[in-house]
Amino acid sequence: MELFTALMLLFTISVSYALAKSVIRRGKECYMIDYECYMGKKKMQLNTEECAKIVARNKNLQVEDYRFLLQTIVNSGLGEETYGPRNIILGEEEHPKLADSLSEMESVFYDTLDNLFSRSKVSPSDVDILVVNVSLLSAVPSLTSRIINHYGMRENVKAFNLSGMGCSASVVAIDLVQQLFKTHKKQLAVVVSTESMAGNWYCGRERSMMLSNCIFRVGGCSMLLTNDMARKNQAILKLKCMVRTHFGSNDDAYNCCMQVEDDAGHGGFRLTKLLTKAAAQALTKNFRVLLPKVLPFWEIVRYAVCKTGTKINLKTGIEHFCIHPGGRAVIDEVGSSLGLDEYDLEPARMALHRFGNTSAGGLWYVLGYMEAKKRLKKGDRILMISLGAGFKCNNCVWEVTRDMNEPNVWKDSIENYPPKKMMNPFLEKYGWINDDVVSFIKPEEIAKMRGFA
Structure with missing residues (x-):
């Protein structure tokens, strides 16, 4: 009887705490x-x-x-x-x-x-x-x-x-x-x-x-x-949690994406080969904080016990992955490190193909692709993975609050995606530039030959 009373008391306290927390958070949701x-x-x-x-x-x-x-x-x-x-x-x-x-x-x-x-x-x-x-x-x-x-x-x-x-x-x-x-x-x-x-x-x-x-x-x-x-x-989405990680104290990460001028004074944006390494390091640090908030406890325990040679299964707590379409290498690296399959990476690849890297706006073209493909159902959770100069990794999880299938920016092209052939036609049309026979020709002469100038 005492055990039953103690359990009931514990249950009552837990419910009361949950209700109080809900009341406190009311109006603070996003x-x-x-x-x-x-x-x-x-x-x-x-x-x-x-x-x-x-x-x-x-x-x-x-x-x-x-x-x-x-x-x-x-x-x-x-x-x-x-x-x-x-x-x-x-x-x-x-x-x-x-x-x-x-x-x-x-x-x-x-x-x-x-x-x-x-x-x-x-x-x-x-x-x-x-x-x-x-x-x-x-x-x-x-x-x-x-x-x-x-x-x-x-x-x-x-x-x-x-x-x-x-x-x-x-x-x-x-x-x-x-x-x-x-x-x-x-x-x-x-x-x-x-x-x-x-x-x-x-x-x-x-x-x-x-x-x-x-x-x-x-x-x-x-x-x-x-x-x-x-x-x-x-609402269509509810923000469940967010974690921001800044890796700027690491010199390699700090310098891998930077607005600079070259030696001739031409301004531009420098992207170095260290970018993917910085992204992987920042993502790892971010996930150490984020994942315990969104994955079931038993999955965290399983990964901790069987860590050698295993990857954590993100799909135990996440249905969809909205990866920043920063480039083919970035998408490949994130997909490989997280154990995602081509279905998971398809939205990011298609957003990159159709719209390119649109910087901070890119995540929403990826989300739009998922919606246009009618993938997003009420209760689904979406992990947004964003990487940027600094170096920063800012990730968040959304919960779909109602089925999402409204027409969006993809409405006129979604039937053509994914395309059967992803090869860029540039190679077919301009592969001649790789020929050694043109190595002595000046760029302006190439332009005239090909009708560009």
Whole structure:
């Protein structure tokens, strides 16, 4: 009888604690009501022919540089329909103007926000918190001020402009919103994640800096979040947990992704071979904190006991994996280290193929692919893995609060994915550049021969 009484007392205490915790957290939850990814215009597409023209008109390159670019483009995992900035397509990359960058930003901002406000039936004047993250552009007035002015938002809107945060900035922005939700009740927040490509095209010949031209493309996403329980039924996702890891004290990790100028003064973004190593180290540190929060206790125990030669089974607590589409090597490395199969990696690979590396906005194209494929069901958990300069690894887990199958940025192309053939046609059309017979020809002569100049 005493044992029964003790067990009942323990049960009562546990239930009371859970209820009290629930009451305390009420109003501090973070729900996502909707999101909208940017779809560029047809005239912005960087297909094979357009990429070849841009490469060929760079008079600083030697034949060996063309060969390097060919190999990189062929192996990039990008397809024929990614989007580039208007000034680059028009051949003005050597002398970018501030107006080019601002025009690019406004296209992403207003296209995504107009659709987001229209679909959610939320007025811009209802927004309490606005966070914009663009790493490579800091304007005055700020980018948040431009949005506030454009939509006539309230004078007491809390505005935050994040710069220099890299490809994982979207999760950083959401974490900022989540922290604000803890002290401000019944809030509506908008997060806008994109990157400035127009003013950051590299025109030199340092190979570690040429890589960014091959993989980064125009894109972005706007998200609407709330902690207002009255809007809970509108939500599509609920944030379960988030862990941010900063590996900047490690010199190799710090230097592997950096905005710099080369010896000739050409500005650009340097990506070194140490990037994948830094990503693996940061991801490992992050998961030591994150996984105990989301995986069942028995899986943690199993892994601890059988650690030698085994991998932890993430699928015991996670149904979907939203990996930052930073590049083919990054996706491969993350997939291999986590024991994921091709089904798990498909959304990231397809987002990279269709839209390229859109920096902080990339995660949401991956999520959009899952939704378009009708993979996301109520109760499913999604692990978002984001990696960025600094070096940072910012990961979070969402719970799907209702079946997700609304039309999105993939609606006109999802039936073609995954494509039967992933090979980039650049190799088929321009493989001649690898021939030794052209090694003595100057780049401008190659351009004339091929009709690029």
